[in-house]
Amino acid sequence: MARLAxxxxxxxxEDVDALFExxxxxxxxxxxxxxxxxxxxxxxGMQMATVSTRGVDPEEFRPWLRPMSSRYWEAINRFWExxxxxxxxxxx
Numbered sequence: 001m002a003r004l005a006x007x008x009x010x011x012x013x014e015d016v017d018a019l020f021e022x023x024x025x026x027x028x029x030x031x032x033x034x035x036x037x038x039x040x041x042x043x044x045g046m047q048m049a050t051v052s053t054r055g056v057d058p059e060e061f062r063p064w065l066r067p068m069s070s071r072y073w074e075a076i077n078r079f080w081e082x083x084x085x086x087x088x089x090x091x092x
Contacts, residue, residue, distance in 0.1 A: 001045035005054040016064055024066035039072045
């Protein structure tokens with residue numbers, strides 16, 4: 001996430017769309033381990049201090065989120081705000 005945050009901080013959005021498409025595919029198409037990488041490793045990582053300490057507002061990532069990554073984004077926000085567990089939101 002540090003590299004992505006650095007790119008956003010510098011205004012570089014090259015290939016960002018492809019990265020977010022990949023994250024969505026990891027979440028939707030991956031097994032539990034791979035899906036968790038997409039959710040916890042990437043989506044949650046975009047909300048962490050690694051991003052904000054580089055002067056990037058995590059909400060700057062929102063326009064690139066796909067449907068499932070967006071749902072997890074909101075679930076992670078609820079977790080940060082109230083401790084609500086993050087459910088498995090993937091279709092069965």
